[in-house]
Amino acid sequence: MSVRELVVLGTASQVPTRHRNHNGYLLRWDGEGILFDPGEGTQRQMLRAGVAAHDLNRICVTHFHGDHSLGLAGVIQRINLDQVPHEVTAHYPRSGQRFFDRLRYATAYRETVHLTEAPVAADGTLAVTPSYTLEARRLSHPVESYGYRLIEPDGRRMLPERLAAHGINGPDVGLIQREGRLGDVTLDEVSEVRRGQRFAFVMDTRLCDGVHALAEGCDLLVIESTFLDEDVALAEDHGHLTAGQAAAAARDAGVRHLVLTHFSQRYSDPEEFERQARAAGFEGELTVAHDLLRVPVPKRR
Numbered sequence: 001m002s003v004r005e006l007v008v009l010g011t012a013s014q015v016p017t018r019h020r021n022h023n024g025y026l027l028r029w030d031g032e033g034i035l036f037d038p039g040e041g042t043q044r045q046m047l048r049a050g051v052a053a054h055d056l057n058r059i060c061v062t063h064f065h066g067d068h069s070l071g072l073a074g075v076i077q078r079i080n081l082d083q084v085p086h087e088v089t090a091h092y093p094r095s096g097q098r099f100f101d102r103l104r105y106a107t108a109y110r111e112t113v114h115l116t117e118a119p120v121a122a123d124g125t126l127a128v129t130p131s132y133t134l135e136a137r138r139l140s141h142p143v144e145s146y147g148y149r150l151i152e153p154d155g156r157r158m159l160p161e162r163l164a165a166h167g168i169n170g171p172d173v174g175l176i177q178r179e180g181r182l183g184d185v186t187l188d189e190v191s192e193v194r195r196g197q198r199f200a201f202v203m204d205t206r207l208c209d210g211v212h213a214l215a216e217g218c219d220l221l222v223i224e225s226t227f228l229d230e231d232v233a234l235a236e237d238h239g240h241l242t243a244g245q246a247a248a249a250a251r252d253a254g255v256r257h258l259v260l261t262h263f264s265q266r267y268s269d270p271e272e273f274e275r276q277a278r279a280a281g282f283e284g285e286l287t288v289a290h291d292l293l294r295v296p297v298p299k300r301r
Helices: 042-049 072-081 094-104 160-165 171-179 209-215 229-238 243-253 271-279
Strands: 004-010 024-029 032-036 058-060 088-091 115-117 124-128 133-138 146-151 155-158 191-194 198-202 220-224 257-261 285-288 294-296
Touching: 004 042, 004 257, 024 042, 024 198, 042 072, 072 094, 133 209, 146 209, 155 171, 198 209, 209 220, 209 243, 220 243, 229 243, 243 257, 243 271, 257 271, 271 285
Parallel strands: 032 058, 058 088, 088 115, 198 220, 220 257, 257 285
Antiparallel strands: 004 024, 004 294, 024 032, 124 133, 133 146, 146 198, 155 191
8 A cells, every 4th residue: 555644854944943853854655755855863853753764765955055955964874874775866956066065975984875966957847757747846045946846647536337337347447447448438438537646845935936836736735934924024035934925825726735844943832833824814734843743645536
């Protein structure tokens, strides 16, 4: 049975706190693991969450501020120490290549794993697999930053009442699925499109076209909400979102499950983020993230 869930490793912005580690998020998508923004301490948080280096297939870095990337050195060395048997691919802004190089080779270690560098230079598709297409969109932050989006290919949902009406049952159901036709009956007559699931990861950014494109129609959206709404001027100045801005973007995009994260240390009441998100009109499922939380991707509609 496939597993699709988000494992939250850290939720702090800029500096860790007593209760929040630097950023780190693992998306389990069927048999793959995609690690987003491994900040300082990510390797230890992986141990606490039961995440192994062998679980990682991709690493996606939005930008090269320390709270989103300082954990790269430890994670890459752990991948090599554990001799992960499969290729691991790293995506990150091409403009930060020098930072990636420094982190990858921060200290001496023995390289045992093929780590593919696949930097991002523009909006577009980064990878296509049988399970998903991975895309990137430019965000608005003082340094170059990209958000990421996974899109599952659409499938087909068989309709039992229509199958029965055409007298199709048993092995013939599989046959019409494979061939697209059984006698005079087409697959479209006995099935409907099953929309593929969508996931997006949006970190440090002001509101911009990239935010809306990434969030559009998502089943699960992970998005930064560094500031509360009363500090919107600070958010704009530093290139961040408020809780209300993040929730409004999710509302307009038809997001089903919204995960708010990346909280400034200045706030002591996490529930205020939820209150402001609801005040912005978001009515879907809402989670204010905390470290070591696990969030399942919503079931298909």
